[in-house]
Amino acid sequence: MKIFITGHNGFIATNLRLRFEKDGHEIGSSSQGDDISSKLIAFHPDVICHLAMEGLNADKMVESNILLTHKILEYCRHNIIQKLLIFGSSSEYGRKTHPITEKDVLEPRTMYEGTKACATLLSRAYAYTYKIPIVVIRPMSIYGPYEKNYKLMTRLFNKNIKYLNNSNHDWTYIDDFVEATIRIMNYKDTEIFDIVNIGIGVQRTNCEVVKIVESIIGDKVGFIKDDSKGKEYDSMNWVCDPTHLKTKYGYECKTTLEEGLSKYYDWLKNSLILPQT
Secondary structure, three states: OEEEEEOOOOHHHHHHHHHHHHOOOEEEEEOOOOOHHHHHHHHOOOEEEEOOOOOOOHHHHHHHHHHHHHHHHHHHHHOOOOEEEEEOOHHHHOOOOOOEOOOOOOOOOOHHHHHHHHHHHHHHHHHHHHOOOEEEEEEOEEEOOOOOOOOHHHHHHOOOOOEEOOOEEOEEEHHHHHHHHHHHHHOOOOOOEEEEEEOOOOOEEHHHHHHHHHHHHOOOOOOEEOHHHOOOOOOOOOOEOOHHHHHHHOOOOOOOHHHHHHHHHHHHHOOOOOOOO
């Protein structure tokens, strides 16, 4: 199968690419600044995994998160494709007081949340209008090998964190996320459009994460607990209801936080990205 990946240098994209290559697929890709339309025409993919996005610079989010998605949808409008996977964000839902389901109303408050939600709605319209098979995948908090150095787990293993609030996250190990994505990609669907949350369905506080990391490295991380240092997307309730993934696609994320962090630490020790001790 020919699979095209946008944003191929990203954390999730890297893990997907390695798995796709292992499974024998032919991979095409793009990164920031590429002419996406020309690359898609030249490669002519069977499946597109659209992971490129802007999550930090609000001034670039409309272009990266909406307009780039529109270009990909326009390609799919005029070219036959088996499936387009749009990798959205669980933050599109805004803040909920219950486990998030795919039927929850989108209530974005930030530019990132809003532009990702716009991309989802645009994708839905294209799917139904032009009969393009699209699935929007909404990750919860994914962690593991190849994640960026500024991400929480890597910073904790590097003991490179000063302040930390005690917000909750549905921490989901990257191997589970990749396997779930493959199940979704290969699923022969009669529906033209779908949305799937990928998470383990269990939320853990940042302080719980620290305790697990400390038990793994055998040392104190050392940080100041300060809830005023929270980011705008932090929440005391951030967990998905994974029922749809399990019942329709037959997959359940089962790697516990303890197991996932141990696997990630082992990977760090055996990679060039050695944690500081």
